[in-house]
Amino acid sequence: MIEGSGIVDAVLLAPHSNDFLTERREQLSFGFEGIPGDRHFGYTKKAGGRDAHYPRGTEIRNSRQWSAVCPAELSRIASRMEIAHLEPEWIGANLLISGISRLSMLPPFSHLRFIRNGEEVAVLVVSEQNMPCKFPDRLIQRFSPTVPGMGFAKAGMGLRGLVGWVDRPGVICVGDNVKVEVPVVPPDLQAMRG
Amino acid sequence: MIEGSGIVDAVLLAPHSNDFLTERREQLSFGFEGIPGDRHFGYTKKAGGRDAHYPRGTEIRNSRQWSAVCPAELSRIASRMEIAHLEPEWIGANLLISGISRLSMLPPFSHLRFIRNGEEVAVLVVSEQNMPCKFPDRLIQRFSPTVPGMGFAKAGMGLRGLVGWVDRPGVICVGDNVKVEVPVVPPDLQAMRG
Numbered sequence: 001m002i003e004g005s006g007i008v009d010a011v012l013l014a015p016h017s018n019d020f021l022t023e024r025r026e027q028l029s030f031g032f033e034g035i036p037g038d039r040h041f042g043y044t045k046k047a048g049g050r051d052a053h054y055p056r057g058t059e060i061r062n063s064r065q066w067s068a069v070c071p072a073e074l075s076r077i078a079s080r081m082e083i084a085h086l087e088p089e090w091i092g093a094n095l096l097i098s099g100i101s102r103l104s105m106l107p108p109f110s111h112l113r114f115i116r117n118g119e120e121v122a123v124l125v126v127s128e129q130n131m132p133c134k135f136p137d138r139l140i141q142r143f144s145p146t147v148p149g150m151g152f153a154k155a156g157m158g159l160r161g162l163v164g165w166v167d168r169p170g171v172i173c174v175g176d177n178v179k180v181e182v183p184v185v186p187p188d189l190q191a192m193r194g
Numbered sequence: 195m196i197e198g199s200g201i202v203d204a205v206l207l208a209p210h211s212n213d214f215l216t217e218r219r220e221q222l223s224f225g226f227e228g229i230p231g232d233r234h235f236g237y238t239k240k241a242g243g244r245d246a247h248y249p250r251g252t253e254i255r256n257s258r259q260w261s262a263v264c265p266a267e268l269s270r271i272a273s274r275m276e277i278a279h280l281e282p283e284w285i286g287a288n289l290l291i292s293g294i295s296r297l298s299m300l301p302p303f304s305h306l307r308f309i310r311n312g313e314e315v316a317v318l319v320v321s322e323q324n325m326p327c328k329f330p331d332r333l334i335q336r337f338s339p340t341v342p343g344m345g346f347a348k349a350g351m352g353l354r355g356l357v358g359w360v361d362r363p364g365v366i367c368v369g370d371n372v373k374v375e376v377p378v379v380p381p382d383l384q385a386m387r388g
Contacts, residue, residue: 032237032238032255043226043237044226053305053307053317053361053375054317054362058362059362060317060361060362061226061319061359061360061361061362063319063361107301107302108301108302108303108377109302109303109321109322111247113247123247123248123254125255125257127303128303128377165255166255167247167254167255167257168248168252168253168254168255181247183302183322
């Protein structure tokens, strides 16, 4: 079931271990462990503040190998924060994808299929919507020419994009097409018919 | 957000490479790659008929390391098939969990937390509802004392349980408690308020 399609406007790497600031690249490699050279690379990860299920530091499967945002939602966050614009770099995004309406609302297990010249080059799967936190405020205040009137944690709620894992490895480039497939839950015929 | 709780009635291993028939154990080890000794063990897998997104044989991340069913749904399938009972072994289940209403309808990214003596011993995450296929018919016909009046692929629709991955490794035993947490999608406040 195809839910929509978009285009890759930017691919970005978080090369610093002490900072989530990302930097634009022409293309980015995605492997089973995530993006080589990125701070979120790994088959497993240490549970952090977002992983409310676990004590901090517990080793768990890494379902947050990448993050993606879309320009329309970044604009809405910027508007709410009363700043001129919000760059994906400032909030550590790995992918900027345009053309998919309400990207943040794609449900868990949605498949993002990346297509170039008619061929599938990689597939990413959504684990969950990304929750905004307060940490980007520092970078936004450093880089934004305008002073925020609202914090990112509040302004970004429901608009902060997606995180997920690499299902089929490959290289994703600026300009690639993105096909979205949302999971199909079979109709609960038995519940209806008894 | 806790959605419910259940209990582990059985843990089962699929030890044969040429057959999905499972066998009961007292306890089962779950690692980051799945269940050691089980035919679905692995960090990655070859895409099969269920992985409609991919050409058969494509190497993809393994999000089907385990499968779980519940007694109430097995009873409903048996009733629809007009057989006396349906055992989890015959359909290759790794876990039989009772007490969770409509187990099959838990959405992707639901967390199943296994608890023993008040301590969390392992966490499994749901990737998707399991779709029934025709292959169990052969085993059901071999083991069931009554002759099925309907095929499993039709009778099991919406009732066939869940598949997923291991998020936090550990040993799961018969009698462990199971706490279910479904993913929270933040309210789409921005969409409502413009």
